Amino acid sequence: MEELNFKPYKSKEKFRSNYKLHDLAEAAGKNLLVQWGIDFKPFGEDNRFIRVWEKGTDKPDVIISYQGKEALLDWKGKHSEKWLMNKRAAVSYQNWGKKFSIPVFICYVIFNNENFMQEVRFVNLAFHKYKDAKEKAWDKNEVVLLADEPPLFTKANLLKFWR
DSSP states (O other): OOOOOOOOSSOHHHHHHHHHHHHHHHHHHHHHHHHHTOEEEEOSOOOTTOSSOOTTOOOOSEEEEETTEEEEEEEEEESSOOOEEEHHHHHHHHHHHHHHTOOEEEEEEEEOTTOOEEEEEEEETTTSOEEEOSSOOTTSOOEEEESSOOOBOOHHHHHHTOO
Protein backbone atom coordinates (compact mmCIF):
# COMPACT_ATOMS: atom_id res chain seq x y z
CA MET A 1 0.00 0.00 0.00
CA GLU A 2 1.32 3.44 -0.89
CA GLU A 3 2.04 5.73 2.02
CA LEU A 4 0.65 9.25 1.75
CA ASN A 5 3.22 11.94 2.44
CA PHE A 6 1.28 14.90 3.81
CA LYS A 7 0.38 16.40 7.15
CA PRO A 8 -3.33 17.15 7.58
CA TYR A 9 -4.38 20.54 8.97
CA LYS A 10 -6.49 18.96 11.66
CA SER A 11 -5.79 15.98 13.82
CA LYS A 12 -8.10 12.99 14.00
CA GLU A 13 -9.30 14.21 17.41
CA LYS A 14 -9.90 17.78 16.20
CA PHE A 15 -11.72 16.50 13.11
CA ARG A 16 -14.00 14.27 15.19
CA SER A 17 -14.63 16.96 17.79
CA ASN A 18 -16.24 19.04 15.03
CA TYR A 19 -18.99 16.43 14.93
CA LYS A 20 -20.13 17.08 18.52
CA LEU A 21 -22.06 20.19 17.52
CA HIS A 22 -23.22 18.50 14.32
CA ASP A 23 -24.70 15.63 16.33
CA LEU A 24 -26.50 18.06 18.66
CA ALA A 25 -27.80 20.02 15.64
CA GLU A 26 -28.97 16.86 13.93
CA ALA A 27 -30.86 15.64 17.01
CA ALA A 28 -32.55 19.02 17.54
CA GLY A 29 -33.40 19.37 13.84
CA LYS A 30 -34.81 15.88 13.48
CA ASN A 31 -36.95 16.50 16.55
CA LEU A 32 -38.46 19.54 14.81
CA LEU A 33 -39.06 17.58 11.60
CA VAL A 34 -40.90 14.86 13.54
CA GLN A 35 -43.07 17.50 15.27
CA TRP A 36 -43.91 19.03 11.88
CA GLY A 37 -44.80 15.70 10.25
CA ILE A 38 -41.88 15.86 7.81
CA ASP A 39 -40.31 12.50 7.02
CA PHE A 40 -36.57 12.01 6.62
CA LYS A 41 -34.14 9.28 5.73
CA PRO A 42 -30.33 9.20 5.62
CA PHE A 43 -28.57 10.39 2.47
CA GLY A 44 -24.96 11.28 3.27
CA GLU A 45 -22.56 8.95 5.02
CA ASP A 46 -20.93 9.62 8.37
CA ASN A 47 -17.30 10.20 7.33
CA ARG A 48 -15.77 10.83 10.74
CA PHE A 49 -14.23 7.36 10.88
CA ILE A 50 -13.04 7.15 7.27
CA ARG A 51 -9.25 7.19 7.20
CA VAL A 52 -8.86 9.22 3.98
CA TRP A 53 -11.80 11.31 2.88
CA GLU A 54 -11.82 12.19 -0.81
CA LYS A 55 -12.52 15.85 -1.48
CA GLY A 56 -15.68 16.65 -3.39
CA THR A 57 -17.73 13.72 -2.18
CA ASP A 58 -19.74 15.70 0.38
CA LYS A 59 -23.42 14.80 0.62
CA PRO A 60 -26.21 16.44 2.60
CA ASP A 61 -27.25 14.48 5.70
CA VAL A 62 -30.86 13.55 4.88
CA ILE A 63 -33.59 13.49 2.29
CA ILE A 64 -36.74 15.08 3.66
CA SER A 65 -40.22 14.56 2.26
CA TYR A 66 -43.56 16.20 2.84
CA GLN A 67 -46.80 15.90 0.86
CA GLY A 68 -45.08 14.34 -2.16
CA LYS A 69 -42.17 16.79 -2.29
CA GLU A 70 -38.56 15.93 -1.51
CA ALA A 71 -35.47 17.97 -0.65
CA LEU A 72 -31.97 17.40 0.64
CA LEU A 73 -30.99 18.84 4.02
CA ASP A 74 -27.69 19.21 5.86
CA TRP A 75 -27.26 20.06 9.56
CA LYS A 76 -24.69 22.64 10.68
CA GLY A 77 -24.05 23.11 14.40
CA LYS A 78 -22.53 26.50 15.27
CA HIS A 79 -21.56 28.51 18.33
CA SER A 80 -21.75 31.82 16.48
CA GLU A 81 -24.05 33.48 14.00
CA LYS A 82 -21.44 33.50 11.27
CA TRP A 83 -23.34 32.12 8.33
CA LEU A 84 -20.39 30.24 6.87
CA MET A 85 -20.17 26.98 4.98
CA ASN A 86 -17.34 24.98 3.47
CA LYS A 87 -17.18 26.02 -0.19
CA ARG A 88 -16.43 22.49 -1.40
CA ALA A 89 -19.51 21.21 0.42
CA ALA A 90 -21.73 24.00 -0.93
CA VAL A 91 -20.75 23.20 -4.52
CA SER A 92 -21.16 19.47 -3.96
CA TYR A 93 -24.59 19.92 -2.34
CA GLN A 94 -25.77 22.06 -5.24
CA ASN A 95 -24.65 19.37 -7.66
CA TRP A 96 -26.67 16.75 -5.76
CA GLY A 97 -29.70 19.04 -5.89
CA LYS A 98 -29.30 19.45 -9.65
CA LYS A 99 -28.81 15.71 -10.14
CA PHE A 100 -32.13 14.92 -8.43
CA SER A 101 -33.91 18.19 -9.38
CA ILE A 102 -34.79 18.93 -5.76
CA PRO A 103 -33.97 21.81 -3.40
CA VAL A 104 -31.06 21.67 -0.96
CA PHE A 105 -31.47 23.16 2.52
CA ILE A 106 -28.72 23.96 4.98
CA CYS A 107 -29.95 24.18 8.56
CA TYR A 108 -27.83 26.18 11.04
CA VAL A 109 -28.47 25.31 14.68
CA ILE A 110 -26.88 27.91 16.97
CA PHE A 111 -25.78 26.85 20.45
CA ASN A 112 -24.51 28.87 23.40
CA ASN A 113 -21.26 28.02 25.21
CA GLU A 114 -23.07 25.40 27.33
CA ASN A 115 -24.41 23.78 24.12
CA PHE A 116 -28.01 24.80 24.70
CA MET A 117 -29.85 25.55 21.47
CA GLN A 118 -30.43 29.27 20.97
CA GLU A 119 -31.98 29.45 17.51
CA VAL A 120 -32.31 27.59 14.25
CA ARG A 121 -32.02 29.14 10.79
CA PHE A 122 -31.81 27.70 7.29
CA VAL A 123 -31.20 28.46 3.63
CA ASN A 124 -32.26 27.05 0.30
CA LEU A 125 -29.02 26.98 -1.71
CA ALA A 126 -30.87 27.76 -4.96
CA PHE A 127 -32.56 30.82 -3.47
CA HIS A 128 -30.29 32.30 -0.80
CA LYS A 129 -27.08 33.74 -2.22
CA TYR A 130 -23.59 33.44 -0.79
CA LYS A 131 -20.18 34.82 -1.67
CA ASP A 132 -16.60 33.73 -1.15
CA ALA A 133 -15.32 34.67 2.30
CA LYS A 134 -12.16 36.75 2.43
CA GLU A 135 -10.41 34.38 4.79
CA LYS A 136 -10.16 30.62 5.00
CA ALA A 137 -11.57 28.64 7.90
CA TRP A 138 -9.35 27.56 10.81
CA ASP A 139 -8.81 24.22 9.05
CA LYS A 140 -7.58 25.97 5.85
CA ASN A 141 -10.74 25.16 3.91
CA GLU A 142 -12.23 27.79 1.64
CA VAL A 143 -15.59 28.97 2.92
CA VAL A 144 -18.56 30.89 1.60
CA LEU A 145 -20.58 33.45 3.52
CA LEU A 146 -24.30 34.01 3.13
CA ALA A 147 -25.10 37.41 1.67
CA ASP A 148 -28.05 37.96 4.03
CA GLU A 149 -29.19 36.67 7.41
CA PRO A 150 -31.06 33.40 6.88
CA PRO A 151 -34.71 32.99 7.90
CA LEU A 152 -35.78 31.15 11.04
CA PHE A 153 -36.22 27.40 10.63
CA THR A 154 -39.97 27.07 11.08
CA LYS A 155 -42.34 24.78 9.25
CA ALA A 156 -44.01 27.75 7.55
CA ASN A 157 -40.67 29.17 6.37
CA LEU A 158 -39.42 25.78 5.24
CA LEU A 159 -42.54 25.23 3.12
CA LYS A 160 -42.29 28.79 1.77
CA PHE A 161 -38.75 28.17 0.47
CA TRP A 162 -39.38 24.57 -0.65
CA ARG A 163 -39.24 25.37 -4.37
